[in-house]
Amino acid sequence: MPRYQPARIEPKWQAWWEAHGTFATPRLPPPGAAKAYLLDMFPYPSGDGLHVGHPEGYTATDIVARFERMRGTAVMHPMGFDAFGLPAEEHAIRTGTPPRESTERNIATFRRQLKMLGFSYDWGRELATTDPEYVRWTQWIFLVLFDTWFDPDTQRGRPIAELPIPPAIAAAGEAAVARYRDEHRLAYQSEAPVNWCPALGTVLANEEVIGGVSERGGHPVVRIPLRQWMLRITAYADRLDRELDGLGWPESIKKLQRDWIGRSTGAEVDFFVPPAAGDVTAAFEAWKRQRAESGYPATPADDVLRIYTTRPDTLYGVTCMVVAPEHPLLDRLTTPDQREAIATYREAASRKSDLDRTDLAREKTGVFTGSHVIHPLTGAAVPVWVADYVLASYGTGGIMSVPAHDDRDFEFAKTFGLEVTTVIEPLDGGPVEGLFTGRGRAVASGPYTGLETAAFIERVAADLEAAGLGRPAVNYKLRDWLFSRQRFWGEPFPILHEVDSHDRPTGVVRPVEEAELPVPLPPLTDFKPGDTPDPPLSRAGHEWLFVERDGRRYRRETNTMPQWAGSCWYYLRFLDPANTERFLDPEVEQAWMPVDLYVGGAEHAVLHLLYARFWHKVLHDRGYVSHPEPFGRLVNQGMILGEMEFTGYRAAAGGWISAEQRTEADTPVRLPAEQVEKQGEHFVLRDMPTIRVESRAYKMSKSRGNVVNPDEVVREFGADSLRLYEMFMGPLEATKPWSTAGVGGVRTFLDRCWRLVVDERADDLVLAPQVVDDPASDEQLRELHRMIDKVTRDIEALSFNTAIARMMEFVNFCTPLPRRPRALLEPFVTVLAPFAPHLAEELWEVLGRPAPVSLAPWPTVEERWLRDETVEIPVQVQGKLRGRVVVPADADATALQSAAAADPRIAQLLAGRTIAKVVAVPGRMVNFVLAKSESPS
RNA sequence: GCCGGAGUGGCGGAAUGGCAGACGCGACGGAUUCAAAAUCCGUUGCCCGCAAGGGCGUGUGGGUUCAAGUCCCACCUCCGGCACCA
Structure with missing residues (x-):
């Protein structure tokens, strides 16, 4: 009784492939x-x-x-x-x-x-x-990053040894040069604020902190600065954005990456910070004269508040400035009577995680610093506020607030009763009351009045640059990559920190020699995090932790790399x-x-x-x-969801409640499909059709209990069935629900493939008696070559579901044949092989061919079998299907038309009508268009 | 809020602007069987009709076209992602 038994043939062929190195x-x-x-x-x-x-x-x-x-x-x-x-x-x-x-x-x-x-x-x-050997080269690549700086002129990474050293630095000595290099490496250290949870004794990712407390356990989380390794991915932001262009990726993924990189263009503008005492106007004029000469400085001194804006065309609508709570100039800008309020605000902000701070639902908060800065174009005094909706980590950490033309600024101005000055009007129609964030034409903007947004931006950026007050600028949302973790199970950094005689770091960093890689993880028995954000590796024994090189003592880096x-x-x-x-x-x-x-x-x-x-x-x-x-x-x-579920709701008071009326208090109950039927748009209880039921497939999860285990599927149906089913479910990229019945369906197909070749009623594994050496008929060859052609094209297009459907049709065609030529079966088995490789190998062997079919040549499609001698053509009258005619495959439009008109039923419909037009597409269809008002009733 | 993707039978899904629903699941009927499983054959979008046939039908409303699931405009719903980036 040689039935199809995947449990027997699958391990057999897996072993064969392995033994033969297939x-x-x-x-x-x-x-x-x-x-x-x-x-x-x-x-x-x-x-x-x-x-x-x-x-x-x-x-x-x-x-x-x-x-x-x-x-x-x-x-x-x-x-x-x-x-x-x-x-x-x-x-x-x-x-x-x-x-x-x-x-x-x-x-x-x-x-x-x-x-x-x-x-x-x-x-x-x-x-x-x-693997230690793999870790070795991961560490080696880290050292390449450590040894590289990004040359903005050529937009390329270059060896650190080629970094030009400014004369002033070179003159300051070797330590200054080393520091200068360290500041330019693609792998560098910096103090970064992290989420530290004292109760859990660990640092948490932003995603692990919800509402200021830890996701697990609900413990408070504080932001503390910590020395971290960073990778300068921002240097590559522009290339990472631009070089997506030529890639064969889904547009949606490219867009996600572009949004993540978040390139924006605009301008930087300096607002003058006047001295605490003296003539403000005179100081401002002097500053402007000085800037006109010296030009715009790359880094701002503390006599200016530098901002970044994507809309320099709204410069005349600025009614206040807002800086982030962490802004370096904030102390200087705070007047004595505001000092306490500012300190309180800052303290509160520092306790919030980034997640809370960016909670959109929250009302805007902020405090006036008490001081003003001078608008570079108008000379007006602009009040400076601090608010946590401005992020220190983006742009310059400060903004010009234009309430009339920015949502957030508008909301902020409303909350604190600040002025709203309209300077942009829509191109179509007159002025807009309140908020307008679109592009348009400038009003009340000094010399720029009347310009459209794009022209304004270009002109004002050029003017600012000429006056040394600003310049065109590009910004990215992308931040440098925080690359270190306070974890045990990761790659150790191949970095040594020089220490003095008291084991205190001197700040000098030295890479581990390439020949010494990999730096192994130290043996530890206790992986628990401690009370301080000190990484677990810092508890390693001294023999791991401390090393000597060239007579100096070093402590190993104890952070590890992220996954x-x-x-x-x-x-x-x-x-x-x-x-x-x-x-x-x-x-x-x-x-x-x-x-x-x-x-x-x-x-x-x-x-x-x-x-x-x-x-x-x-x-x-x-x-x-x-x-x-x-x-x-x-x-x-695409994601594979669990099986489709029907969910009814039991009211708290008892009885069923319709799904659209349910509340939190009602209990969901999973219903078997037999108790449910479709009524119009919705599913309802079969016995109580007024009660609506939800029908949906959910993501697989342990808590929902709808996880499908591949081991069990293979045990019940076989690996080939699992493979084939997952490809047959639908398009590869679509989200689709699992269906165990569907697995049974493809298993039935594989059973039919088996019986096509194997005699199930024999005692031994022998060919089915229908399998013969006859030549295949023309019809059979047409069927075969069309199947091969379709499967070939579908694999190339990754349309596996339709490829499988075509193979099923082929098997449906072959099954009733009393004589099944080998010339049909053998190519079929080779085409089946990529999809169901174990079954194909077994059938190939039964057919008496030398293994493995996995390396057999893919069958060639013979063009002549793809063409039909005759085709059936649909005939339409007024665009409605009214009949079909069979014509030679190469019939032209005229032949098509006369064949269609000759069809008795069509002739009857056309009798006595005026034909306005005939559309005949050879090989496709014929459509008779009647003159107006003559449509057949 | 913004950005993607998707809405087609009871279900999963097919369909270079040219016969909507391939293929599979499920359901129904038949053959086989003492019976069942398995297998094989057939039917299966909805409505009217004994039938021949006819009408309706791809989320909704409009449009382009001889012809629209497919193209255009507006909207609705669901799924996924991002989210104060100035």
Whole structure:
């Protein structure tokens, strides 16, 4: 009884492929062969094992990989693990198990599950970001960043040794030069405010802080400054933005990245801060004269309040200035009688996380500093306020407030009763009362009155620059990348801090020699965070912590890198995973890069993809990689939701309550599909049709209990069924709900494929008696070649659902055939192979062909079988379908028309009518348009 | 609020401006069977009709076109993301 048993054949072929090295990739593509680098976003090996979302993208790339291999392309298709990360560390804190142990266990689970699904990875290239050899090169790349400065003139990263040293610095000695270099490196240290939660003893990410307290436990969080490693990604902001242009990425993802980078153009303008005593006008005039001579300074002295605006055309509408609570000039601007109010406000602001401060629902707050600055164009005195809606970290940390033409300024002015001065009118129509944020024409703007926004901006920026009062400027929302974490389970920084005889840092930093890499994690038994934001590594033994070099004593950097570090370059290491001499052989890099197809979830649209592009560009600038961009084509697989659910609501008082009337007090109850029916737009209870029921699929989650486990699906249906189902569900990029019945459907299809070839009633595994060596008929060949053609084109377009539908049609065509020619079945099995590789290998063997079908040549489509001799053409009268005629495939418009007119039914409809026009599209359709008022009734 | 994406049978979904609903699930009917499972064959958008046939139909309202799910305008709903960036 040889039925289709995936549990028997799947492990068999997985073992076969492994034993024969079927998917091992050579170091370089063979001469003359095309190459394809097909990459999945490697998973974080969580303790829960694989989720059904993982195999969706993995199957898609695997089908392409197998397809390309069969077409003779050299395929790079690797897999690895993004294994540093928080969950392993928290598990370690709870259980005392070292993170490396649990991580290795989880990787073993993931590896087993991935192999169970028959993906054609070259497992010889497997890597984990936690492998000491991998960490070695991650640290090495950090040292490249440390050794690089960004030359704004050429827009490229260059070796720090090439950084021009200003004469004044050079004259100040070696220490000053070293400091100057440190300030220009792409990896640099700075004091940055972080969210410190004393109760949890850890620093939290912004996302982990809600309403000023920790997400977990609800403990207070304070903002404290901490010395952090930063990466100067902002230097590359412009290139990261512009170089998205040529990429084959979804436009939506490009836009997300552009919005994240947030490039805006406008102008910087200096407002004069008058001296506390003396003649303000005279001082202002003197300042202007001085500026006209010296020009606009790159960094503002403390006699000006510098602001950035995207709308310099609203300069005449400024009614106040607002600075961030952290603004450096705030002390100087605060008058004695306002000192206390300002101090209180600042203190309150410092306690808030960024998240609270940007809560839109909140009323605007602020305090007047008591002082005024002088408007550079009008000479008017403008009051200066402090408010936390202005962010210290963007632009200059201060703004000019134009209530008439900016939402936030308008709201602020309303709250505090400040003046609103209209200086822009819409191009169409007259003045607008109150707020108008659009572009338009300037009014009451001195010499600029009457200019339209664009012209105004251009002129005023040029005038300001000529007068040394401002200049055109570009700003980015993107901030430098805070790169250090106070965590154990991450890559240690290959950095040494010089210490004095009392182990106090001298401020001198020294990179670890390349030959000494990797810097290993120290052995620790206690991973718990402490009472201070000191990283766990600071509790390492002295033998790890302190080292001597050239007679000086150093303490190791005890922060670790964030999880993103490893995923920034893994796609490069896959190409040359065993190289002990360098991170990647340039010959190999040039042969395989860039990645031709990168598939993964949209949750990485910004961070991972932006960080990886940044590192790649630095490596490119420094000559280590040949392409400026790593990922040529990107596709995001859609999310797989849980099964569709029907939810009714039980009223607190008892009985059902209709879904649209429910309140928080009513209890949701999950209903079986039989109790529900559709009525018009909504689902209702079958027994009580007045009660509406919600129908929706939800994201899979443990708490909802709708998580589908791939192990169970494979056990019940087989890996090929899981692969095929996930591809058949719908378009790769769409969000779609899981349906176990649907898995059963594709399993039935695979059963039918099996029976097409195998005799199920025999005792042994033998060919079905219908399988014969007859030549295939013309009709059969047409069916076959059309199927091959469609599947080929659909794989190229990643439209796997329709490719599978076409294969199903082909099987439906073959099943009733009493004689099934091999010439039909063998090409079908090869076409099936990328989708259901185990079944295809087994059928290939039953057909008596030499394994593996996985490397058999992809069948060629013969054009002549795609053409029909006759076609059925729809005939319309007045655009309505009224009949069909069969005509030769090459019939022209005239022939079509006469054939259609000859059809009895059409002739009857046309009898006695005046034909105004006939539209005949050869091979498509015929439409008779009747003269007006003559439409048949 | 802003920015994406999507609205097509009971469900998942097909459809270069040219026969709406391919393919699958479910449902119904038949064959097979002592029976059931499995399998095979068929029907299945809605309404009227015994039928032939006819009418309606791709979120809503308008428009372009011989012809619109597809193009244009306005709106509604759902999903996802961002969110005081001056």
